[in-house]
Amino acid sequence: MTQEKFDTIYQRAAERKGGESSLEARLHQPLSSEEIVKITNNQWLAHFTMKVFQCGISWQVVRNKWQGFEEVFFDFDPELLLMLSDEQWEEKARNPKIIRHLTKVMSIPANAQMLVDASYEHDSFSKMVANWPKDNVTGLWEYLKKHGNRLGGNTGPYALRQCGVDTFILSSDVEAYLRNTKIIDSGRNTKRALKAADAAFAKWHQESGRNLTEISQIVAYSFGENRF
Template sequence: MTVEKFSSIYQRAVDRKGGEDQLEKLLSTPLSKTELAAIPEDRWLSAFSMKVFQSGISWDVVRKKWPNFEELFFGFKIEPLLMLSDEVWEERAQDPRIIRHLVKVMSIPRNARMIYEARAEHGSFSEMVANWPLDNITGLWEHMKKHGDRLGGNTGPYTLRTMGADTFIFSTDVEAYLRNTGVIDSAKTTKRAMTAANQAFCQWREESGRSLSEISQIIAYSTGENRI
C-alpha cells in the first residue's frame, strides 16, 4: 500500500492553520501507558455511558445532567451496578433526574460486565487498554463493539481518545482523506478498511515519531473545511 508522506500531510495542515506553532497548539497528546493503566475502571464506565447518551442528544444537555447520573448509578462503580436486577434498572431508567432512555441505560450494566471481565486476563480494563498493541488498535475497537454495548461506530474510539488512549478516529475529515487517497475503498466498519487504515497510521507513526492521536488530528486539519 502506497500512502502519502506524512511530511506532506503535516505541511498542508501547517499552511491551513497559519503556521507550525498554531497547528501544534491545536493538538492533544495521549497519556502514557502508566497513566492509562492507573485510570479507575468507574471512569471508563462513566465515559462510555456519557458517549452513549450523547449519541443523538445535545452534548451540553448530557453534560449538565451527568452529576445526576453519577449519583443515581453509584459513581459508576462496577460491582454495585452488576448486583442490580433488571427490574431496578428499568425503574432507574425512568428517574426524572436523568435522560430517560431505557435502551441506553441498559448499556451501563452491559459495559460494566465488559470492564469486569477484562480483569481475568489483563488485571484491569485500564491495563488492557494501556497495553493493547497500536499496530492493531482497531482490534480494540472491535473488542469493545463485540463485548460491550452500543460502542460500535465512532462511540468506542471517541471514548478512548477522550480518556487519553492513543488512537486514530474515523472522523468525517479523516475518513474522507483516507477514501480520497485510496487507503480505504470499502465501508469504514469493514475489517478490510480498518486494517488498511491501521497499517497506514502505523506507517505515518514510524515516519514521524508521533502518536496515532496526533496524526489523526493533523490529517483532519490538513483537509476538509477547516482553514483559518
C-alpha cells in the same frame, strides 16, 4: 496510489492552520501507558456511558445532566451496579435526574460486565488497554464493539480518546481523506477498511515518530472542513 508522506500532510495542515506553531498548539496529547493503567473501572464506565448517551443528541445536554447520572448510578461503580435487578434498572431508566432512555441505560450493566470480565482476564481493563498493540488499535475498537454494548462505530473510539488513550479517529475529515487518497474504499467499519487504516497510521507513525492521536488530528486539519 502511493500513500502520501506524513511530512507532506503536516506541511499542508500547517499552511491551513496559520503555521507550524499554530498547528502544534491545536494538538491534544494522549496519556502515557503508565497513566492509562491508573484509570479506574468507574472512570471507564462513566466515559463509556457519557459517549453512549451523547450519540444522537447534543453533547451539552448530557453534560448538564451528568451530576444526576453520577448520583443515580452510584458514581459508576461496576461491582455495585451489577448487583441490581432488571426491575431496578427499569426504575432507574425512568428517573428524571437522567436522560430517560431504557436502551441506553441498559448499556451500563453490559459495559460494567465487560470491565469486570476484562479485569479478571487481564488483571485490569486499564492494563489491557495500555498494553494493546499500537499497530492494531482498531482491534481495540472491535473488542469494545464485541464485548461491550453500543460502543460500535465511532462511539468506542471517541470514548477511548476522551480517556486519553492513544488512538486515531475516523472522523468525517479523516475518513474523507482516507477515501480521497484510496487508502480505504469500502464501508468504514469493514475489516478491510479498518486494516487499511491501521496500516496507514502505523506507517505515518514510523515516519514521524508521532503518536496516533497527533497524526489523526493533523490528517484532519490537512483536509476537508475540519469538523474534527
